[in-house]
Amino acid sequence: MRKLTVIILIFVLGASTGCLARSSKKDDKKQDQAVADSLADLEAQKFLSVGLDFYKKEQYEEAIEFYNKALAEYPNHYKTMVAMAVTYQKLNDVGSTEKWYRSLFTVYPDSLEGYLGLGGVFIKMASYDQSYLDSALNMYQKGLELFPSESDFYHGIAEVLLRQGKPAEADSVFQKGIETNPDNLGIRHAYVEYLVEQKRYSDALQHQLYIVNVQQDDPFAFTQLGDIYMELKNFTEATEAYNKAVELRPDDISIRLKLAFALMQQKKNSDADAVLAETIGMDTTRLVPRLYRGINYLNWGKETSAEKEFKYVISKDEVQGDALYYLGVIYVRRATNAANQKTKEEWQKGCADARTATGYLERSRNADPRNASRVNQQLEHLKEVRDALKEKLFLIGITDC
Numbered sequence: 001m002r003k004l005t006v007i008i009l010i011f012v013l014g015a016s017t018g019c020l021a022r023s024s025k026k027d028d029k030k031q032d033q034a035v036a037d038s039l040a041d042l043e044a045q046k047f048l049s050v051g052l053d054f055y056k057k058e059q060y061e062e063a064i065e066f067y068n069k070a071l072a073e074y075p076n077h078y079k080t081m082v083a084m085a086v087t088y089q090k091l092n093d094v095g096s097t098e099k100w101y102r103s104l105f106t107v108y109p110d111s112l113e114g115y116l117g118l119g120g121v122f123i124k125m126a127s128y129d130q131s132y133l134d135s136a137l138n139m140y141q142k143g144l145e146l147f148p149s150e151s152d153f154y155h156g157i158a159e160v161l162l163r164q165g166k167p168a169e170a171d172s173v174f175q176k177g178i179e180t181n182p183d184n185l186g187i188r189h190a191y192v193e194y195l196v197e198q199k200r201y202s203d204a205l206q207h208q209l210y211i212v213n214v215q216q217d218d219p220f221a222f223t224q225l226g227d228i229y230m231e232l233k234n235f236t237e238a239t240e241a242y243n244k245a246v247e248l249r250p251d252d253i254s255i256r257l258k259l260a261f262a263l264m265q266q267k268k269n270s271d272a273d274a275v276l277a278e279t280i281g282m283d284t285t286r287l288v289p290r291l292y293r294g295i296n297y298l299n300w301g302k303e304t305s306a307e308k309e310f311k312y313v314i315s316k317d318e319v320q321g322d323a324l325y326y327l328g329v330i331y332v333r334r335a336t337n338a339a340n341q342k343t344k345e346e347w348q349k350g351c352a353d354a355r356t357a358t359g360y361l362e363r364s365r366n367a368d369p370r371n372a373s374r375v376n377q378q379l380e381h382l383k384e385v386r387d388a389l390k391e392k393l394f395l396i397g398i399t400d401c
Contacts, residue, residue, distance in 0.1 A: 044074035048083060060087050076107045085117050094124055112150060115143030119156045126163065136160050151181035155190055162194065170194070178207075185211055192224065201231045212241075219249035226258060230265075238262045253279055253286060260292055269300040287313050291323055303330050321368030324360050325375060331357035332382050339388045347392050351401035354386045 051066030064087055070080040085100035098121045105114035122136035137160045144153040154177025161170035174191040177184070188207050195204035208225045215221045226241035242259035249255060256279045263272035276293040280286070294309030307330050313323035331353045338350020358379065365375040390401045 040074040041077070044070040044077040044080060046070075047073065048077070048080050051080075051083060055083070055087055055090075058090075060091050063087050078104075078108060078111075081107070082113045082117075085113075089120075094121065097121055098125075110146060112143070112147055115139055115146070116150075116152055116156065119143065119153075123156070123159060123163070133160050133163055149180060151177040151184040151187050153177075154180065155184075155187040158187075158190070158194075167194075167198070182210075183214070185214060192228075196228065196231070199231075201228055204228050205232065217248060219245040219252065219255065222248065223255055223258065226262065230258075230262060233265075235262050235265045239266070251282070253282060253289065256282075257289060257292055260289075260296070264292075264296050264299060267299070269296055272296045273300075287316055287320065287323075291320070294323070294326060298326060298330070303333070306330060319363075319367040321364045321371050324364035324367060325371050325378075328357045328360035328364060328375070328378060331360065332378050332385070335382065335385050335389070339385050339392070344393070344396060344398070347389050348398070348401075350389050351386065351393070354382055354389065354401075357382055 047066045047070035051063040051070065054060070054063035054066065064084065067080050067084050067087070070077055071084075074080075081100060081104045085097055085104060088096040088100060098118070101114060101117035101121055104111055105118055108114060119136045119139040122132040122139060126132040126136065137157060140153045140156040140160065144150070144157070147153065154173050158170040158173040158177065161167075161173060171194070174187065174194065177187045178191065181187075188211055192204045192207050192211070195201070195207070205225075205228050208221070208228055212218070212221045212225050222241045222245040226238045226245065229235070229238035229241060239259065239262045242255060242262055245255045246252070246259055256275055260272045260275040260279070263269075263275065273293065273296055276289050276296060279289040280293065283289075290309050290313050294306045294313070297303070297306035297309060307327065310323040310327045310330075313320050314327070317323075335350045335354040335357060338346050338353060341347065341350070361375045361378055361382075364371045386401060390399075393399070393401055
């Protein structure tokens, strides 16, 4: 019995040794493959890193060249596939973007980027075929099931609902996404844009204040804050926001114009003029700052200075409708003032100013049909003024006006 036991033990040990030998060979192969994959990953990462540097410089074709080198080292390299899709997205190549996101989704079916990316592609494609909205919604909803804490899926769903004409449902989804991840500024930005479109400026303000509190160095966040304050007619707060934006981005003329306009709304004409003078000095070829300066002078009661600015604008752009309109307004004012004077010379001068005003106003309407309503109002008033001037001159024997 003892001898049998020894034989069995020897047999079992021998069998185990054989299994261990076979297992060791399999493990060695797995280990070798892991090492090979690791080395391939390192090589792919090197090429990917160079490609991403080109991407940051907006040299997208060069970036794609290095992504291809990365994939040659490690086919289906996850990060490189994502980079490919994103780069083609930057190139507005919808077909290639879709191809890479589909490849990513096929190889990595539980990929967060795959769900988000394909959803975004379908939204883009919905611009020429509305049926893709259903595909986008389906992709985002499935992604949300897998990644319930990823608020970008709420952002995507809300975008689809808005395009489907369901603003109330979209509003609810926006709020749910923000509740899920309060620090996702992307969805907050989108919600602010939605609220502004809905003219819900007070609600938009609360979210924009959150954004600027987080993004203290973002001039565009402060500019948006200023825009919302302007809609709420909180001009002092708007001025503070625009001032901060200018401080962060001093070369941005558009922000300076917003600041000047906010000051003009508060009748701080001298402060507005200082901002506009500096802005004009930054780029003397830009006409809009001069147009703003002319309007500021006009509101300030400095008609001669205003006229000079507007005439400069039309000397550079003879069909600038706003400059033509405001020149017309200046001469309407002069004609109106003449109708209240006492002498023949002043009345005749008023008639001449009325003719000049008519010429500018009609040119303004022809240059920009959007000016038609306010031009017509000025012309109606001007007709009454001319009738009054004609009557005064007729009484002294003059019929020409």
